[in-house]
Amino acid sequence: MAALKTQGETLWHTSNVFTNEPALRLARKLINATFADRVFFANSGGEANEAAFKLARHYAITRYSPYKTKIIAFHNAFHGRTLFTVSVGGSQSIRTGLGRNRRISSMCRSTISTR
């Protein structure tokens, strides 16, 4: 509670478009403790996975080929609720009713199952 009260009296929430001192300190610690030289903070798992998918596609397209866009996902995988993350998820139920999407149809959905 004390931490929440202290934070509430300073900065409660801001878009990640803006930076702030605690985020910069955490980013520095992560950089020092890992191989990374930059840090991306997200507000949800879906947003983090969305960024990871975009990064993977950007890397493959810019380094190898504009046709390297396939993302392989496991059957019944769950990566979040954004259009991109549901499109690479394995669950038909959360894709139903979203219509055809070039981004969805250009991806390879693996049918690998652990069952």
Ligand SMILES: Cc1ncc(COP(=O)(O)O)c(C=O)c1O
């Ligand atoms: C593996 C995995 N990826 C992504 C998500 C989505 O996270 P969020 O609900 O924070 O967007 C979840 C949530 O349960 C998850 O388990």
